[in-house]
Every structure is written in structure tokens, then in C-alpha cells.
Amino acid sequence: MKSVEVLNEERSAGTIALDLAVVDLAKFEAAEGEERAHMAAAFDKGMREIGFGVITGHGLPAGLFQRVLDVTRGLFDLPLTEKAEISSRVAEGQFCGWVPFAADAASRVYGAKSDTPADLRERFRAVISNCDEVRQKVGPNQWPQSLPEVRETWTEYYKLMEHVGARVMRLAAASLGLSDWYFDEYFQRHFSVMMATHSPPFNGVAQPGQSRCGAHTDTGTMTFVYQPNTRGGLEVQIDGQWRVPMPPEGSFVVNCGDLLARWTNDRWRSTVHRVGGPGAPLRERRQSLVFFHQPALDVKLHCVPTCTDARTPPRYAPITLREHFTHQQQLLATRDVSIAS
Ligand SMILES: O=C(O)CCC(=O)C(=O)O
């Protein structure tokens, strides 16, 4: 068992690539019989053993990633006074909007000590949904008035990602031996969060254990990460070593969060990861686009039926996403968090 602090201080293995199962979504959807079963099995194996995979063939238009990165860079480059106007800190309970550089630490949320150094990144988050309960949970979106293209481009990306998320959950269903549509109903009023991160070029000396985003697991179901390059980027902790996924250009790294691990009775793994840890190059500006695809807030998630049998009873009680958030906060407040290595 390693503490979060120890994980944060462990040096990046740097260039040791992490091999991930790559699934071409369009090919999967067109495949039949043995070929389809083979692709589903590869995804299942990746989620069981590593908790991470790669999605290609998602159909997002060429150039969209770069457009979103460009307009969002414009947002991050706004004067601080303008960014303060769209801050997520304007009101209690407000979630959408800009989060300043080094304002918090993902590891702290995960349970690290409160003096864990802050993450070397700023963020912007939006939830483009009309569902009442979703809006109530996150507050209004906070778009920069001087850059209308941010709202337009983000809306385009978010709408396409809703669809990619639903398609990947069909792949997930097939991988778990369920009917393809098993998860659809849970995502009807989904609570998905789009987030962009920005780490400006860093020439200073990072504090011990400081990174662009400290060691943590994701809370929700599936996370889709697009990063334009891997330098100073995502690192995944496998067998005690920090390893670097090397996804093909234009693809997503996809990972399983705590709630999906729970839903699958721990058949799938929610694996510890971080960004630009000690030893990683931080001199270049880094941006990433992260889409947390999550189910409806108030639908009970019962153990996936193919993940339990007479010898493997459900380990956890049914739970909703909203209850899961509360439950995790309570756990973090009380436990001395250590992570199995
Ligand atoms: O920026 C990234 O590539 C991923 C960040 C991350 O893991 C997170 O915020 O949960």
C-alpha cells in the first residue's frame, strides 16, 4: 500500500510506453460474429487489467480538436480580470466556469493531505444540458462574452461527445456480455462534464510531489481524454511504475472511473493516474480536453448482472451518481487514504 503522497513523489518513468487496447468504434459497430466478439473481448481485457483503453474511429470531424484547443487557449489567455468574471467561484454551489491556476490539487480531492502542493494547471468546465436536476447541481455555464466562439465550439464538441459516450457504453455493454442497449436508459439525463485544462510553460522548480495534476482516480464512469501530445502529459500507475499512454493522433484515451468499477462489481479497474509528474518535461505549454461521461444523477445503479453469480455476490449496495458523490466525500473525510500498488 502506498500513500497518495508517495505516489506523487515517485518519478515519471518518462518514456516507458503503456500499451493499451485500441478499439476502432466505427469498425466495431460494423463488425459481426467473431470479429465483433474479438474487439469486445479486447476492450474488456483492457478495462479489467489496466482500466484504460484507446478509442479511434469515433467520427469527430478532422480539425475539431484543434479548433476547440485554439478557442480555449484564447479563453485561458484572457486577462485575469476577465477570467475572474467567469470563475466557478462566483457563488456557493457553482461548478461551471474557470478554475484558476494552482487553485487546488486532484490528489487532495482523492484524499491526500491538505498541504499537498497545488496542481500546475488552470481549467474551464461546462455542462451543456437542459435537465433541471443537472442545471441545479452545476449552476449556469459561464461563457466569456468577448469570445462567443468558445460557446459555439464547446457546444459542437459536447454534443458530439454525448454521442461518442453513448456509443462507447454500447461497446462496454457488449464487452460485459450484456445487450448492446443495456446502459442507454441510465444515460438518458446524463450528467456529463466537459473540461479543458491548460498548463502554461513552466520554467520554475516544482515543489516535491507537485505535478500538473496529482495522482488520483476518476469518480465517475468513463473519462475521455484528448491530448495533442504526450510530453508532460498523462501517466498511469501500473505495477508500481508510472507509464505513458501513446495514443495515435486523433484518438481518445478512455478510462474507467470509480463508479463504473463499482457498477461492474470491480470487474473493471479505476486506475490511479496523474499528469506531468516529477521528472516529466514541463517547459512546453500543455492543453487537454477531458470529457467525464456520467449517468443520470438520480437513477439507481444495481450491480451489472453479468458481473455477479452465486460465487461472486454484489460487493456494493445499489447507488445513484448523486449518492456516490456524497458517499465519496464522506469516505475521503474519514479515511487515511492509501493505494494498493
Ligand atoms: O489533463 C489530462 O490529461 C487528464 C486530467 C485528469 O486526469 C483529470 O482531471 O481527472
Ligand SMILES: [Fe+2]
Ligand atoms: Fe483523471
